[in-house]
Amino acid sequence: MQNASNAPTEAAFEVNRVSKRYGSIVALDDVSLSFPRGSTTALIGSSGSGKSTLLRLLLGLEWPDRGEVKVDGHVLEKAQVLALRRRTGYVIQDGGLFPHLTALGNLGLLPYHLGWSRDRIRSRAEELAALTDLAQDVLERYPAELSGGQRQRVALMRGLMLNPDALLLDEPLGALDPIVRHELQDQLKSIFDQLGKTVIVVTHDVAEAAWLADRLVLMRNGKVVQDGRLEDLQQRPVDPFVTHFVQAQRTLQRPSA
Numbered sequence: 001m002q003n004a005s006n007a008p009t010e011a012a013f014e015v016n017r018v019s020k021r022y023g024s025i026v027a028l029d030d031v032s033l034s035f036p037r038g039s040t041t042a043l044i045g046s047s048g049s050g051k052s053t054l055l056r057l058l059l060g061l062e063w064p065d066r067g068e069v070k071v072d073g074h075v076l077e078k079a080q081v082l083a084l085r086r087r088t089g090y091v092i093q094d095g096g097l098f099p100h101l102t103a104l105g106n107l108g109l110l111p112y113h114l115g116w117s118r119d120r121i122r123s124r125a126e127e128l129a130a131l132t133d134l135a136q137d138v139l140e141r142y143p144a145e146l147s148g149g150q151r152q153r154v155a156l157m158r159g160l161m162l163n164p165d166a167l168l169l170d171e172p173l174g175a176l177d178p179i180v181r182h183e184l185q186d187q188l189k190s191i192f193d194q195l196g197k198t199v200i201v202v203t204h205d206v207a208e209a210a211w212l213a214d215r216l217v218l219m220r221n222g223k224v225v226q227d228g229r230l231e232d233l234q235q236r237p238v239d240p241f242v243t244h245f246v247q248a249q250r251t252l253q254r255p256s257a
């Protein structure tokens with residue numbers, strides 16, 4: 001899609017009428033969404049609703065059966081995928097760190113391959129350690145020697161090493177205890193605000209989604225059910241499932257006897 005002056009649109013990512021199946025399983029069913037540059041969006045929805053598949057399509061890790069994926073206004077093609085991955089930080093639930101490399105080794109893997117000096121890698125790692133509130137000595141440790149929160153910080157730092165235009169986060173805090181999760185939610189929010197990148201974050205948790213993002217996209221069975229702010233989902237639900245999903249988050253209470 002181009003605007004009147006034929007300049008690229010402001011959308012960092014777009015999917016137009018995208019469908020994706022795995023055998024008989026429909027992962028995405030005619031989904032159209034646009035993610036403006038610099039915006040933060042949370043993809044929420046029940047398990048198996050297609051959230052991770054959507055992220056993988058945006059990164060060229062999967063390809064749609066139908067429809068098109070656009071990045072910066074251009075239809076994504078296989079030849080551009082390597083460059084796209086270098087411009088897009090991708091962080092997954094368990095961090096995906098290589099166990100045989102230290103935190104610094106993990107952070108430096110791709111930059112080193114791209115010709116960065118060891119000094120440049122260390123200096124960027126130290127800068128990001130300050131941003132994510134990670135103690136510098138942790139950089140010398142192996143993933144097995146890190147706490148879950150430290151591992152996720154290193155995974156986030158790895159996603160940011162090349163100063164990408166966009167960050168795609170798939171349940172980045174899913175495996176953490178509630179205190180660390182709360183702390184990292186605050187830090188992620190502040191990092192998103194400071195860096196102003198295009199962010200798409202997948203989470204099961206509505207409160208976390210609303211904390212991190214202005215826009216929530218609720219998915220079910222491979223379709224977008226509602227796309228809006230938390231207030232829209234709460235006050236103007238388009239389907240009873242929306243209310244059911246939003247209210248399914250348990251508040252602090254004991255079951256009555």
Ligand SMILES: Nc1ncnc2c1ncn2[C@@H]1O[C@H](COP(=O)(O)OP(=O)(O)OP(=O)(O)O)[C@@H](O)[C@H]1O
Pocket residue numbers: 022025026027045046047048049050051052053054
């Ligand atoms: N590689 C694959 N092979 C076969 N089926 C797959 C594959 N990846 C995803 N699926 C199926 O596609 C559907 C959508 O999966 P997806 O991981 O995108 O959902 P999700 O919303 O991210 O789920 P969750 O919240 O549990 O991570 C599910 O039914 C899933 O089992």
